[in-house]
Amino acid sequence: MDKVEVKEREVLLLHPRNTVIVTCCTPEGRPNAITIAWFTPLSLKPPLVAISVAPRRYSHDLISKTGEFVINVPTMDMLRQVWICGVKSGREVDKIKECGFTLEPSLKVRPPSIKECVANLECKVVNKLTVGDHTLFIGEVVAAKVAKGVFDGVFDVVKVKHIFHIGYDKFTTTANEVKKAGL
Numbered sequence: 284m285d286k287v288e289v290k291e292r293e294v295l296l297l298h299p300r301n302t303v304i305v306t307c308c309t310p311e312g313r314p315n316a317i318t319i320a321w322f323t324p325l326s327l328k329p330p331l332v333a334i335s336v337a338p339r340r341y342s343h344d345l346i347s348k349t350g351e352f353v354i355n356v357p358t359m360d361m362l363r364q365v366w367i368c369g370v371k372s373g374r375e376v377d378k379i380k381e382c383g384f385t386l387e388p389s390l391k392v393r394p395p396s397i398k399e400c401v402a403n404l405e406c407k408v409v410n411k412l413t414v415g416d417h418t419l420f421i422g423e424v425v426a427a428k429v430a431k432g433v434f435d436g437v438f439d440v441v442k443v444k445h446i447f448h449i450g451y452d453k454f455t456t457t458a459n460e461v462k463k464a465g466l
C-alpha cells in the first residue's frame with residue numbers, strides 16, 4: 284500500500300469514532316451536556332470507562348468538581364443535538380434547552396440522563412490523569428440503562444444507528460450488515 288506521511292492532527296487517523304453526549308452538572312445541580320468522541324471502555328469487572336476532556340471545557344470544571352458524569356448514547360436522528368453540544372459551551376448557552384432534551388433523574392448519580400438517548404451509563408470518577416492537552420477521567424459505571432428490544436448483550440446495529448465522528452463536521456453510521464468472524 285502506498286502511503287503519505289501525516290504530520291499534524293495524526294490522531295484523526297483513528298477516526299471515525301463512536302460519539303456520545305456526556306451530561307454533567309454544577310454542584311448546585313444545573314445540568315450541562317458535552318459531545319465526546321474520545322472515550323473508551325477499560326474494564327469489565329469493575330466496569331470502567333474513560334473520557335478525555337480538554338481543561339478549557341466548561342464540562343471539565345463540572346466533572347472535576349462533582350466527580351460524576353453520565354455517558355448518553357445518541358443515534359443518527361440526534362445529529363443536530365450532537366453538533367450543538369460539540370460546538371457551543373454551557374458557559375454561554377443552555378444547551379439542554381437548545382437541544383430540546385428531556386432529562387430524567389439518573390439512578391445513582393446527580394447529573395441527569397437524556398431520555399432520547401438509547402443508553403445511559405452513570406459514572407463516578409475513580410481516577411483522573413493529565414494526558415497532554417486533555418484530562419482522562421476514569422469512571423466506574425455505577426448504573427446503566429438501555430432501550431428495550433435493541434440490546435441482548437450486543438447492540439442490534441440494524442435497529443440502532445450509532446453516530447461516528449469522521450472529523451470536523453462529518454459523521455457516519457453503521458451499514459445494515461453484521462458479519463461474523465471465524466477461523
Ligand SMILES: Cc1cc2nc3c(=O)[nH]c(=O)nc-3n(C[C@H](O)[C@H](O)[C@H](O)COP(=O)(O)O)c2cc1C
Nearest residue numbers: 318319320321336337340341342369370371372373
Ligand atoms: C464530534 C465532536 C466530538 C468531540 N469530542 C471531544 C472530546 O472527546 N473531548 C473534548 O474535550 N472535546 C470534544 N469535543 C469538543 C466539545 O464537545 C466542545 O468544545 C464543547 O463545546 C464543550 O462544551 P462545554 O464548554 O459546555 O463543556 C468534540 C466536539 C465534536 C463536535
